[in-house]
Amino acid sequence: MQPIVDWLLLGSFYAAVALGFSLVWGIMNIINLAHGVFIITGAYIAYQVATNLHLSPFLALFFSMGMLFALGWIIQYGIINRVIRGPLLVTFLLTFGLELLLTDTLQNLFTSDNRFINSTIEGAGINLGSAHISLVRFISAAIAIVLTAALAAFLSRTRLGNAILATGMDRDAARLMGIDIRQIYALTFAISAALAGAAGALLGQMQAFYPTRGELFTLRSFAIVVLGGLGTPWAVVAGGMVFAFIETFLPVVLPRVGVGYENAVAFAVFVIVLLVRPTGLFGKAFYSQ
Amino acid sequence: MSAGVTGSTSTTESDLLLYVAHLDVGYGDTQVLWDVGMEVRRGEVVAMVGANGAGKSTLLTALSGLLPAWGGQVTFEGQDIARARAEHIAALGLIHVPQGRRLFAGLTVEDNLRLGAYTRRAGTERGIHEDLDRVYALFPKLRERRKQVAGLMSGGEQQMCAIGRGLMGRPALLLIDELSLGLAPIVVDDILAALDTIQKREQLSVLLVEQDVQIALERAHRGYVIENGRIVIQGSANELLHSPAVRAAYLGE
Numbered sequence: 402m403q404p405i406v407d408w409l410l411l412g413s414f415y416a417a418v419a420l421g422f423s424l425v426w427g428i429m430n431i432i433n434l435a436h437g438v439f440i441i442t443g444a445y446i447a448y449q450v451a452t453n454l455h456l457s458p459f460l461a462l463f464f465s466m467g468m469l470f471a472l473g474w475i476i477q478y479g480i481i482n483r484v485i486r487g488p489l490l491v492t493f494l495l496t497f498g499l500e501l502l503l504t505d506t507l508q509n510l511f512t513s514d515n516r517f518i519n520s521t522i523e524g525a526g527i528n529l530g531s532a533h534i535s536l537v538r539f540i541s542a543a544i545a546i547v548l549t550a551a552l553a554a555f556l557s558r559t560r561l562g563n564a565i566l567a568t569g570m571d572r573d574a575a576r577l578m579g580i581d582i583r584q585i586y587a588l589t590f591a592i593s594a595a596l597a598g599a600a601g602a603l604l605g606q607m608q609a610f611y612p613t614r615g616e617l618f619t620l621r622s623f624a625i626v627v628l629g630g631l632g633t634p635w636a637v638v639a640g641g642m643v644f645a646f647i648e649t650f651l652p653v654v655l656p657r658v659g660v661g662y663e664n665a666v667a668f669a670v671f672v673i674v675l676l677v678r679p680t681g682l683f684g685k686a687f688y689s690q
Numbered sequence: 691m692s693a694g695v696t697g698s699t700s701t702t703e704s705d706l707l708l709y710v711a712h713l714d715v716g717y718g719d720t721q722v723l724w725d726v727g728m729e730v731r732r733g734e735v736v737a738m739v740g741a742n743g744a745g746k747s748t749l750l751t752a753l754s755g756l757l758p759a760w761g762g763q764v765t766f767e768g769q770d771i772a773r774a775r776a777e778h779i780a781a782l783g784l785i786h787v788p789q790g791r792r793l794f795a796g797l798t799v800e801d802n803l804r805l806g807a808y809t810r811r812a813g814t815e816r817g818i819h820e821d822l823d824r825v826y827a828l829f830p831k832l833r834e835r836r837k838q839v840a841g842l843m844s845g846g847e848q849q850m851c852a853i854g855r856g857l858m859g860r861p862a863l864l865l866i867d868e869l870s871l872g873l874a875p876i877v878v879d880d881i882l883a884a885l886d887t888i889q890k891r892e893q894l895s896v897l898l899v900e901q902d903v904q905i906a907l908e909r910a911h912r913g914y915v916i917e918n919g920r921i922v923i924q925g926s927a928n929e930l931l932h933s934p935a936v937r938a939a940y941l942g943e
């Protein structure tokens with residue numbers, strides 16, 4: 402029972418981790434290597450706000466989202482838009498540089514000490530039969546699902562969301578509709594960063610973090626998105642569940658092999674999925690609904 | 691419809707919707723269009739015909755701003771748009787229905803049509819609704835398919851959707867690239883009839899680009915023949931249809 406609960410909660414959290422990564426990849430064809438450090442930046446912002454303003458970390462999440470939104474907008478509008486028509490390698494190198502820059506900045510500001518956001522509801526939870534559900538993890542998972550649903554609804558139901566999807570499907574045709582794709586790209590990148598900020602605020606309450614921790618989450622986002630497939634926000638939840646499944650159950654099934662090898666096995670599954678089904682498990686040809 | 695006006699002497703300034711002079715355009719460092727001059731007047735249907743690779747699509751792409759002009763003059767509704775961005779030009783009412791339709795394949799028909807009205811600001815839902823009804827009245831098939839994903843429709847339905855999407859932008863001038871390409875003649879006739887209705891009713895100007903010379907010249911008031919990136923013949927549609935040079939080169943005579 403406990404592993405199933407752990408799995409579902411972790412899988413949902415992973416959806417929040419990779420949601421923004423998937424959006425930018427699907428719409429802009431950019432593999433954002435700075436995604437992980439965006440998440441960590443969000444964790445530090447939530448940490449500062451929660452500690453200094455004595456706010457609940459779940460309220461601090463909104464500060465993380467807002468500040469990352471602004472940061473994402475500035476980075477896209479000011480920097481990446483200038484090379485967006487360049488080859489994939491250019492944006493790849495650019496986001497790699499960004500990752501280094503932001504990680505160093507965090508290191509200078511906050512040192513490389515471990516941090517943890519102490520939640521007021523730390524330790525609280527409910528017992529369900531033999532399983533214990535931590536309240537922090539439960540709320541985090543719920544927020545992750547709400548963010549996924551909100552993104553899906555925004556993309557498919559609103560004029561602006563449709564413009565984002567259209568730009569992802571055919572950039573020149575979108576311009577012929579009068580859509581300013583520079584604005585759309587900036588908005589897309591900003592939304593992606595804001596989602597990373599939310600993931601960071603959740604992360605900080607569940608695990609210790611430090612500036613270079615972001616790399617792991619970039620890698621995981623990549624695996625999650627490929628597992629689930631590009632195409633819809635809900636595919637990210639599916640990918641997150643698959644990844645979390647391996648992480649949760651491997652130590653249960655193979656106690657000796659499992660410990661420490663979760664990532665290796667998850668990536669092995671990931672390579673197999675890629676070979677068998679290049680669009681991912683639940684991917685569509687287009688980023689839509 | 692074939693009562694073409696050849697000379698421009700009777701044209702007043704305000705009749706002139708689109709005016710192009712000495713336009714040079716290319717890709718990278720390869721020049722494709724050379725010293726192109728042409729015009730479209732209000733309410734006029736103009737045909738641009740030519741062989742594969744002559745530069746027809748390149749011309750439309752330059753007019754709608756997707757491709758920057760190297761030099762020359764492009765004026766629309768009296769405004770210089772030679773260096774304007776595509777999204778700005780679309781908002782002015784110069785709407786380009788591109789070759790290959792270029793629908794947003796993963797979105798529904800109605801979402802595609804609504805995106806055609808993107809430049810209209812919020813609070814205009816009523817107007818957009820009326821325009822949707824207009825397009826659906828023109829192409830009843832689209833109403834039946836409004837919830838269907840655009841990429842899964844037949845070629846003819848996709849072309850209707852592409853033109854409908856163009857009309858949603860309330861064009862003053864509609865540039866249509868290869869309307870007939872890959873479609874059955876009966877479908878082409880249907881679409882052209884619908885276009886004819888709305889063109890007459892709303893005094894719409896249309897620049898019809900076609901490889902199928904007969905189709906284009908039968909519907910147009912005037913026409914241009916483009917060869918290797920240069921305009922080589924121009925005149926009333928009637929003249930062109932009966933010109934030995936055109937008939938020999940494009941109508942297989």
Ligand SMILES: Nc1ncnc2c1ncn2[C@@H]1O[C@H](COP(=O)(O)OP(=O)(O)OP(=O)(O)O)[C@@H](O)[C@H]1O
Pocket residue numbers: 717722740741742743744745746747748749789901
């Ligand atoms: N994106 C591009 N990059 C480089 N050259 C191009 C590009 N698009 C077209 N060309 C070249 O420009 C010339 C004109 O092409 P264009 O597509 O305008 O012709 P067209 O008259 O529309 O032909 P078709 O009837 O096949 O549509 C051709 O020689 C073509 O090879």
Ligand SMILES: [Mg+2]
Pocket residue numbers: 746747748789867868
């Ligand atoms: Mg063409």
